[in-house]
Amino acid sequence: MAKQKKAKLMILLLMMMTLLLPVYSSVHATAPQKPFPQHSVYANGVIKPSHVTQAIMDQAVQAKWNAWKSAYLKQAGAGKYIVEYNDQGETVSEAHGYGMVLAVIMAGYDTNAKAYYDGMYQYYKEHPSENNPYLMAWKQNSSYQDIEGANSATDGDMDIAYSLLLADKQWGSDGAIPYLQEGISMINAIMDNDVNQAEWTLRLGDWATSGSYNTATRPSDFMLNHMKAFEAATGDARWTNVINKTYSIIQTIYANNSAATGLLPDFVVLKNGVYKPASAGFLEGPNDGYYYYNACRTPWRIATDYIVSGDTRALNLLTNLNSYIQTKTTNKPQNIRDGYKLSGSTLGSYNSGAFYAPFGVSAMTSSVNQAWLNKLWDHTVNSAPELYYEDSIRLFSMLVMSGNWWTP
Incomplete structure (x- = not known):
């Protein structure tokens, strides 16, 4: 009888443990594993603002996030969210x-x-590109209808895929959304449709498969930190080809077109076997070959890879870029303007956060920029809100500058 009672007790305990297991798994999956603030350890020699405490920087990021989500993060039906990018209530995959x-x-x-x-994920899944269902149709109107072509833009695809890898590390993939598998599927789709595998270049989107568009690329898409994470997640060595080609294009444009400034253009095209700045009117307007409202993100995107991995292949460019912009503005962030020719002459007239904030990220590459970085941090934190694009880039730049950027 004692043995029977003991056996029944063991069975009861096993049943209780089985009932409790899904509850534990759910809690494990939803509790943040890498909560903000992260205080990441960056590559050797990388600096952060030195005139304010870490706690003050964290609080500044939190305040900017609160303002950003209040202004731009909107519900798009039951359980879904979008980021409104203009006052017409439209959104884009970027x-x-x-x-x-x-x-x-x-x-x-x-x-x-x-x-x-999860609400943004659900919205993304409801708006697939017509070329590959794992990529996102690039634009929707205020009624959440795809407009201007249901095809994708590479920058939006890359950030969404990267976010899925982060989500797996943050919440696990054993819940309702298998973040990791979804991320891998999207990364494979990016390789299939957003990468020109003859040239190993990033396309402008999954639509850019013919004529000069097929070999064109956009330096603001040069998210080298993302691409290294894509290779690590998938084991796909082809990403090394894309990374190497991307750095090669950076070095070519720098050597041939902007050795004195380190500036990159909005768009790059392949002409007679050489990568060159695009001509005026190539895709968006007269400044397509200049440092304008796409390329303004390059100091943030490209410097982030050095900051995280220590990869020095763009360090000479970044060093010259930092020197150029400090001299150009007499060390005053308020003198930065929204547009420059690659030779260094000024195009713009407005002090845009989309331009000054990324220079704060590039300044992190050397201790010689410490005073400049401190000024850029203050200017980025204290300047008034602008529009979706500027405010988004300011928040991302502050995340990196404060030491709160991390990789999966």
Whole structure:
């Protein structure tokens, strides 16, 4: 009888453990594993603002996130969210990618971050590109209808895929959304449709498969930190080809077109076997071959790879870029303007956050920029809000500058 009672007790205990297991798994999956603030350890020699405490920097990022989500993160039906990128209530995949990355990184501070993220994921899944269902149709109107062609833009695709890898590390993939598998599927789709595998260049989107568009690329898409994470997640060595080619294009444009400034153009095209700045009117307007509203992101995107991995292949460019912009502005962030020719002459007249904030990220590459970095941090934190694009880039730049950027 004693043995029977003991056996029944063991069976009862096993049943209780089985019932409790899904509850434990759910909690494990939803509790942030890498909560904000992260205080990442960057590559040797990388600096951060030195005139304010870490706590003050963290609080500044939190305040900017609160303002950003209040202004731009909107519900798009039951359980879904979008990032409004203009006052017509429209959205684009670029904005969606920004929102998904930010939501993952701010988890732990923001208790609603997972709900925001999963809602943005659901919206992305409802708006597939007509060329590959794992990529996102690039633009929707205020009624959430795809407009101007249901094809993808590479920058949005890359940020969404990267966010899925982050989400796996943040919440695990054993919940309702298998973040890791979804991320891998999207990365494979990017390789299939957003990469020109004859040249190993990033396309402008999954639509750019013919004529001069097929070999064109956009330096603001040069998210080398993302691409290294894509290779690590998938084991696909072809990403090394894309990374190497991307650095090669950076070096070519720098050597041939901007050795004195380190500036990159909005668009790059392949002419007679050489990568060159695009001509005026190539895709968006007269400044397509200049440092304008696409290329303004390059100091943030390219420097981030050095900051995280220590890869020095763009360090000479970044060093010259830092020297040029400090001299150009007499060390005053308020003198930075929204547009430059690659030779260094000024095009713009406005002090845009989309331009000055990324220079703060590039300044992190050397201690000789410490005073300049401190000024850029203050200017980025204290300047008035602008529009979706400027405010998004300012928040991302502050995340990196404050030491709160991390990789999967």
